[in-house]
Structures are given as structure tokens and as C-alpha cells.
Amino acid sequence: xxxxxxxxxxxxxxxxxxxxxxxxxxxxxxxxxxxxxxxxxxxxxxxxxxxxxxxxxxxxxxxxxxxxxxxxxxxxxxxxxxxxxxxxxxxxxxxxxxxxxxxxxxxxxxxxxxxxxxxxxxxxxxxxxxxxxxxxxxxxxxxxxxxxxxxxxxxxxxxxxxxxxxxxxxxxxxxxxxxxxxxxxxxxxxxxxxxxxxxxxxxxxxxxxxxxxxxxxxxxxxxxxxxxxxxxxxxxxxxxxxxxxxxx
Amino acid sequence: xxxxxxxxxxxxxxxxxxxxxxxxxxxxxxxxxxxxxxxxxxxxxxxxxxxxxxxxxxxxxxxxxxxxxxxxxxxxxxxxxxxxxxxxxxxxxxxxxxxxxxxxxxxxxxxxxxxxxxxxxxxxxxxxxxxxxxxxxxxxxxxxxxxxxxxxxxxxxxxxxxxxxxxxxxxxxxxxxxxxxxxxxxxxxxxxxxxxxxxxxxxxxxxxxxxxxxxxxxxxxxxxxxxxxxxxxxxxxxxxxxxxxxxxxxxxxxxxxxxxxxxxxxxxxx
Numbered sequence: 001x002x003x004x005x006x007x008x009x010x011x012x013x014x015x016x017x018x019x020x021x022x023x024x025x026x027x028x029x030x031x032x033x034x035x036x037x038x039x040x041x042x043x044x045x046x047x048x049x050x051x052x053x054x055x056x057x058x059x060x061x062x063x064x065x066x067x068x069x070x071x072x073x074x075x076x077x078x079x080x081x082x083x084x085x086x087x088x089x090x091x092x093x094x095x096x097x098x099x100x101x102x103x104x105x106x107x108x109x110x111x112x113x114x115x116x117x118x119x120x121x122x123x124x125x126x127x128x129x130x131x132x133x134x135x136x137x138x139x140x141x142x143x144x145x146x147x148x149x150x151x152x153x154x155x156x157x158x159x160x161x162x163x164x165x166x167x168x169x170x171x172x173x174x175x176x177x178x179x180x181x182x183x184x185x186x187x188x189x190x191x192x193x194x195x196x197x198x199x200x201x202x203x204x205x206x207x208x209x210x211x212x213x214x215x216x217x218x219x220x221x222x223x224x225x226x227x228x229x230x231x232x233x234x235x236x237x238x239x240x241x242x243x244x245x246x247x248x
Numbered sequence: 249x250x251x252x253x254x255x256x257x258x259x260x261x262x263x264x265x266x267x268x269x270x271x272x273x274x275x276x277x278x279x280x281x282x283x284x285x286x287x288x289x290x291x292x293x294x295x296x297x298x299x300x301x302x303x304x305x306x307x308x309x310x311x312x313x314x315x316x317x318x319x320x321x322x323x324x325x326x327x328x329x330x331x332x333x334x335x336x337x338x339x340x341x342x343x344x345x346x347x348x349x350x351x352x353x354x355x356x357x358x359x360x361x362x363x364x365x366x367x368x369x370x371x372x373x374x375x376x377x378x379x380x381x382x383x384x385x386x387x388x389x390x391x392x393x394x395x396x397x398x399x400x401x402x403x404x405x406x407x408x409x410x411x412x413x414x415x416x417x418x419x420x421x422x423x424x425x426x427x428x429x430x431x432x433x434x435x436x437x438x439x440x441x442x443x444x445x446x447x448x449x450x451x452x453x454x455x456x457x458x459x460x461x462x463x464x465x466x467x468x469x470x471x472x473x474x475x476x477x478x479x480x481x482x483x484x485x486x487x488x489x490x491x492x493x494x495x496x497x498x499x500x501x502x503x504x505x506x507x508x509x510x511x512x513x514x515x516x517x518x
Contacts, residue, residue: 059495059499084258088499195425195426195430195431195434196431198428198431201431201435202435205434205435208434208435208437209431209434209435212434212439212440213425216406216421216425216440216442217418219417219442220416220417220418220421220442221418223408223417223444224416224417224418
């Protein structure tokens with residue numbers, strides 16, 4: 001769990017138990033006063049709200065929710081009452097913050113995986129868990145070297161970011177599939193000029209077009225793969241999972 | 249259904265569906281209207297597609313308003329009346345103009361419809377329904393040129409139902425997705441969604457059934473209900489796949505949903 005997430009959990013827990021002193025101070029430490037009480041409430045209840053939204057179909061009924069916010073004494077900054085439009089805006093700020101934190105966590109995990117892979121003692125018996133009855137090896141374990149993964153075959157989709165690579169992760173490019181995060185960059189087409197690479201586009205337009213196109217390919221793939229589970233994207237996912245497990 | 253006047257803090261939405269003939273414009277609008285109505289939304293439906301007698305909005309939404317004449321000039325005048333009414337009374341509306349050379353296309357060529365309505369505080373949402381044929385982009389291309397009819401709120405609906413069975417969706421839509429027209433629209437802020445295929449769509453609409461009635465086995469105009477396997481097909485499409493598509497449309501581009509209790513009940517039933 002990220003630092004902010006932990007602080008949020010502590011704060012929520014502290015509020016429920018009526019904690020004072022040290023716990024209350026810890027809870028407050030992660031709560032920027034530049035954020036409104038509505039922001040932190042939406043932040044704390046982010047997952048439940050998304051789940052509820054998933055059941056309801058379209059967006060939230062902000063207008064109907066405003067009286068509930070008032071009952072909970074949730075406000076905007078400086079105690080201003082919550083309006084539907086401001087609630088919507090605050091929610092998107094929460095989504096953005098959550099995505100940022102997820103990105104940080106993914107980067108930290110990638111860094112940890114790299115450290116593990118580069119640890120020359122990672123295969124030593126003292127680092128292993130479980131029971132190993134075989135005698136100790138007589139040869140010194142080879143120093144681990146992190147090699148780049150094999151280049152994808154020509155008709156396979158490329159993945160830009162490999163587990164353990166120190167390239168930054170773009171949280172907006174991460175979607176959930178079967179309970180696991182999936183980097184949309186897996187749907188890039190190697191050797192093909194993508195629509196967002198056309199000349200004359202602004203950075204913002206490139207990002208919008210890339211996200212739209214890769215999301216569409218993801219949606220198409222979800223339907224198309226039913227008839228072909230050995231498609232290039234699934235093969236690439238399996239390869240990456242194997243790579244990740246080997247690093248662990 | 250009576251419509252409600254909107255609160256002052258929200259722009260009324262006028263959603264207009266355009267595209268070639270037989271690409272699924274009415275199917276998209278009909279499904280969206282049924283879904284939003286089921287979730288408590290209140291809006292007017294304007295059915296100006298007088299050429300399509302077998303599959304039009306008025307068949308499924310009896311309260312839909314229609315022009316009394318099929319003469320293009322009369323329909324143009326009728327549309328002007330509707331626009332004026334919407335600006336004055338501020339409510340949400342959906343317009344089905346049909347395909348081909350429509351009175352709307354003529355009106356657009358005469359008057360800058362989008363800026364005029366937007367200046368009056370109306371959010372114009374233009375929906376282009378396309379299939380995998382490159383020619384399906386003609387309307388988008390034409391309306392985008394010189395910003396003839398291209399609001400920021402432009403939604404491109406790729407109709408998966410037009411892809412031949414057994415063909416991969418990604419492959420089928422690749423040439424459309426890579427086309428400069430799509431890139432240009434996205435640059436201006438357009439959104440793309442894909443309408444999932446329903447293999448037995450004709451069996452539902454030909455019987456004059458709503459999707460909810462169809463999946464629940466109600467009898468249609470021919471005295472028969474859907475077959476054993478078509479009912480779960482409709483259920484999956486109506487309760488899972490379509491809501492996923494609608495969730496991808498920005499909420500402010502859609503007529504506002506009303507009664508939250510109704511929303512909760514429907515969601516729970518789903």
C-alpha cells in the first residue's frame with residue numbers, strides 16, 4: 001500500500017475509533033489541508049463508489065448525492081457547500097490522484113523486481129524458503145545478469161515497458177483485465193506508423209488518440225480472443241508473466 | 249412521457265445521430281433512449297426519419313414527435329421549431345434524422361447550427377455511427393470540413409454488428425481507425441465507442457419489443473417471443489455489454505438521469 005493510501009487508512013480508522021494523540025496526528029499527517037473534506041471522503045471510498053457506479057450503469061447522480069454529502073458535513077474548501085458540478089470535478093481529481101499513486105506503486109514494484117534480479121545472492125540457499133534436502137552446490141552461483149527480453153516476433157504486439165525496466169509507467173495506460181493490471185502498450189503494432197505518430201499533432205492530441213486507439217484495441221481483443229486464446233497478445237502476456245515469476 | 253425542464257446549472261443536451269443509411273443509427277439511438285428512460289432520464293425524442301417505416305424511433309417510443317409532412321422544406325421548418333423550443337424551454341432531446349440527403353444536411357449547409365445553438369447554452373452532441381467500410385466516414389469527413397457540423401462533443405460509434413460474423417473486430421475496423429478523418433476528429437476532442445453486436449437484433453426489433461421485454465420472454469407483435477437462446481443473448485447484451493459502452497460516453501453528453509431510486513432498482517435487478 002502506498003504512503004498516501006496508508007495515511008488514508010489510518011485516518012479513516014482513527015476517525016472511526018475516535019483515536020486521539022499520536023494516532024490522530026499520524027492520521028492527519030497524510031491529509032493535506034489543501035484538499036477538502038469531500039475530496040478525502042471520495043478518496044477513502046473510491047473503490048466502493050466505483051463498484052456502485054459499475055452496477056448503476058452511467059455516471060453518479062451527483063445532484064441526488066449532494067444532500068447526503070451535506071448530512072455527512074462534507075464540504076468543499078473553506079466550508080463551501082458541495083454542488084453537483086464541483087462534486088464531479090472533485091471526483092475526477094480523486095481519480096487522478098489514485099492513478100498517480102498506482103503509478104508510483106508500479107514503479108516501486110518494478111524497482112524492487114530489478115533489485116531482486118540483480119542480487120547475486122538471490123539463488124543462495126540462505127535466501128530460499130522451504131526445505132531443500134539436496135547437498136549444497138559445489139559451484140559458486142553465477143552472477144545474475146538482467147538481459148533484455150527477446151524481441152517480439154514480427155506479428156506479435158510489442159510491449160514498451162518490461163517488468164524491471166526503469167522506464168516510467170503511464171498510469172493512464174493501465175487497465176484491469178481478469179483482476180490483473182494490463183499495460184495497454186501491449187497493443188502497440190511494431191513497425192507500423194500509429195495514428196498518433198502522424199505529424200503536426202500536439203502532445204495532448206497524441207495522448208488522447210493513443211489512449212483511445214489502444215483502449216479500442218483492448219476492447220476488440222477481449223471479444224476476438226474468445227475464438228483464439230493463442231493470439232499474439234495472450235502469448236505476450238504469458239511470456240511477461242513467466243518473466244515476472246522468474247524474477248520473483 | 250412528459251419531459252422535465254432542466255436545472256439552471258446544466259446545459260440542455262441535443263443529441264443528433266447522423267451517418268449513412270443502414271449503419272445502425274436508429275438502433276443506437278433506440279437502445280440509448282430505452283436505457284436512459286429505464287434509468288429515469290427525461291427527454292424528448294424527435295423522429296425526422298420519415299423514409300424508414302419499418303425501423304424508426306416512433307415505433308418504439310410512441311411519444312416521439314414527428315413532422316407532419318415528408319417534404320424536405322417542411323421538415324426543415326419543423327426542425328427549426330424544435331430547436332427554438334429547446335432553446336426557450338431548456339430540456340434534453342434526441343434527434344434521428346435518418347440517412348442520405350436529409351433536411352438537416354440542407355439546414356446545416358445554410359445556417360451554422362452548432363455555434364448558434366451553443367451560443368444559446370445548448371450542448372450539441374453529434375453522433376456518427378459507422379461500420380467497417382471506409383465510405384462510412386464520408387459524413388464525418390464532410391461535416392468536419394470547415395467545421396460545418398462538428399461540435400467538440402462528437403461521438404463516433406463503431407457498430408460491431410456490421411462486421412461479418414467470424415471476422416475479427418480489430419482487423420475489420422483497422423482501416424477506419426487509421427484513417428486521417430478519425431485522427432482529425434480525435435484531435436478536436438471526439439470520443440469513440442464500439443457498439444457490441446447482437447446477433448438476434450432483428451428478431452427483437454421486428455417484433456416491436458423493447459430489449460427488456462425481449463429478454464424477459466414477452467410476446468411480440470407476431471404473437472411469439474424470442475427463442476430459448478436468443479433471450480440470454482439479449483440479456484447479456486442489454487445488461488452487460490451495452491452499459492459498458494454507455495459508461496464510456498461522457499455523462500454531460502447524455503440526457504440527465506432523473507429519479508435515483510429508479511436507477512438503483514434497475515441496477516439491482518440487473
